[in-house]
Every structure is written in C-alpha cells, then in structure tokens.
Amino acid sequence: MLDRIEEIRKDAEQAIRACADPKALDLLRARYLGRGDGMLTEILRGIGTLDAALRPKVGEVAGRAKNEIAALLEEARARLDSRPEAAQAGFDTTLPGRRPALGRRHLLTQITDELVGIFERIGFSLADGPEVETEYHNFDALNTPADHPARDLHDTFYLEEGGLLLRTHTSTVQVRTMEQMPPPVRVISAGRCYRRDTPDATHHFVFHQIEGLWVDKGVTFGDLKGVIIYLAHQLFGEEVQVRFRPHFFPFTEPSAEYDFSCIFCKGEGCRVCKRTGWIEIAGAGMVDPAVFEAVGYDPEAVTGFAFGMGIDRLGMLKYGVDDIRAFLESDLRFIEQF
Numbered sequence: 001m002l003d004r005i006e007e008i009r010k011d012a013e014q015a016i017r018a019c020a021d022p023k024a025l026d027l028l029r030a031r032y033l034g035r036g037d038g039m040l041t042e043i044l045r046g047i048g049t050l051d052a053a054l055r056p057k058v059g060e061v062a063g064r065a066k067n068e069i070a071a072l073l074e075e076a077r078a079r080l081d082s083r084p085e086a087a088q089a090g091f092d093t094t095l096p097g098r099r100p101a102l103g104r105r106h107l108l109t110q111i112t113d114e115l116v117g118i119f120e121r122i123g124f125s126l127a128d129g130p131e132v133e134t135e136y137h138n139f140d141a142l143n144t145p146a147d148h149p150a151r152d153l154h155d156t157f158y159l160e161e162g163g164l165l166l167r168t169h170t171s172t173v174q175v176r177t178m179e180q181m182p183p184p185v186r187v188i189s190a191g192r193c194y195r196r197d198t199p200d201a202t203h204h205f206v207f208h209q210i211e212g213l214w215v216d217k218g219v220t221f222g223d224l225k226g227v228i229i230y231l232a233h234q235l236f237g238e239e240v241q242v243r244f245r246p247h248f249f250p251f252t253e254p255s256a257e258y259d260f261s262c263i264f265c266k267g268e269g270c271r272v273c274k275r276t277g278w279i280e281i282a283g284a285g286m287v288d289p290a291v292f293e294a295v296g297y298d299p300e301a302v303t304g305f306a307f308g309m310g311i312d313r314l315g316m317l318k319y320g321v322d323d324i325r326a327f328l329e330s331d332l333r334f335i336e337q338f
C-alpha cells in the first residue's frame, strides 16, 4: 500500500510540473485529490478497512502525499497565472514577429524626384503637359515638318480622333509652356512618352523623359553646358566628365548629343560603354528660331536652350538595372529592392 501511495505521488509530481495549461491543471487536481474518485481520496477513505496495525502508518504517509500534491498544485497555479497576458491567451511570445509590409515610392518615381530636385535647386520649376497630344504640339510647333521620319506611323501611336497621338517626347511641354507665358522661362517637365518600339532590354513602347527649357535674354550654349555638367556631377559625382557631339534635332540649332564618361570603368573602356569610355545620355541644343515663332516669342529678343533625357536610361545607369522592362513590370521582387 505504501508503494502504491509513493507511485501516485511521483506520478502526480511529474504531471503537475509538466502542466502548461490551467484547464489541464484542474483535471489533475480532480484525478489525484477529487472528492469522489481522486486516487488519494480513495486510499484515505479505505484506511478504515485496513489491518489496525497498518492504519497509522498508511494514514500518515497518505496524508503527507496529499499535502505535497496540494502544494504542487498551488505552485503550478501560481506559475501559470504569472505568465504574460498574451501567453495566457494561447500565443507563443517567443516566436519572431511578422515584418510589416512598408510602402515605398517606385524606383522610377525616386529617380524622377531626384532629377526634379537637382534642377529645382538651380531655379527650374516644374511644368506639366498631357500624354494625349495634338500633332501640332508634338511635331509642327517643334519645327518637325509632316514629311519628317519621326512622324512615320512606325514611331508614333496615332489615336483615331483626328490629329491626336500619344506624345513621343516631353518636348511638347516646351511648346505648351511658352504658349502660356512670356519669357523668361526656366522649366523642367517629367513624364511618360510612347513610341511604337518592340520591347527588349533597352527599348519599350512606354518610357519616361525629363525635359528642360531655359529662355531669357542672352542665354548661351555655355549656359547649357554648365547646367548639364552640374547635372552630371550631382547625379554621378564630381569626377564625371561631359562631352558634347554635334547632332541634329528639328527643334534646336545648333543641336548636340551629350555623353558622360563611363561611370562603371571611369572612362577606361568596358562592356557597358562598348569600350569607348563614354555613355550617351541625351540630346540638347539652342531653341530653333522657328519654335520661338510658333509660340509667339521674338527670336531677335530672346535665346534659349532645351534638353531632353530618358529617365529610365539614367535610372538603369545609376542603379545598375540591366533591363528597362523591369521598370514597368510591377514585379515585387524588383520593386522591393529599392
């Protein structure tokens, strides 16, 4: 009988110490000390039927076991009650937390904001224009005659409504701005442009440009160079070199394309710059007198320069993106990197 009591006591001690749930603890109390059929209760109740010589000893041992189990139950109750609230409610507070999903500006927006900021710091203000444009603003007013190859159907998305198209460049905003205000003008404009290109790693039928226009008395090509060199240094650092090459645009005369020294090989020659040490950035020039005439400015009174650049292209260079399509694909694995 004494062995049986010890067995019950040990069994109870183990179960109570391992218990992690208040409801299970109630069941353990019932199992060992329950009034009706608790294991120890039954033994204590049966003492009267034992041999008289055994009774005192069994009574003492069983009573002690009962007290011990009651104390263990008390202790376990206190332990469970002192857990943090969340744990009492059934949470495991040791699990790592879930990372909240943070919103962010798309990489293209970040680059655009950066470019706009660079120009705003030297006195340019932001201008805007529609993406659905008239042929007049996209071509005619920019001195691009009807037989110019850029007006070919293959380059331009024409809409069914007569004379409307999706703008092929942001130079349209030059025209709209000058139509709306007299000189001096110092604006930039950024936005979406469209051309009928088959998408590949460096082309897309939707792309983004930033356009600059500065018109005033006595603005020179030297001012243009100063602004572009300032841009190169702000974007890529003081060691970047800029070079201008003669070019042709219908809306500027003289016109130029400008290159930055390769930011990857520092002008040594590498795969990105095709071993030339230079990376073509964009076009620019002095506003053609014909454009001033189209918007009602006096070409004898003012001069100005304009430039236009691909934002996607600058972003690819600055952030090492090797496929222009990534900007438009909304792939979270790409977007979340920036």
Ligand code: DAH
Pocket (backbone or CB within 6 Å): 168, 169, 170, 171, 211, 212, 249, 251, 252, 282, 283, 284, 285, 305, 306, 307, 308, 309
């Ligand atoms: N609009 C030209 C293009 O899309 C870029 C450009 C060149 C803009 C020269 C200008 C400029 O303002 O002066 O290719």
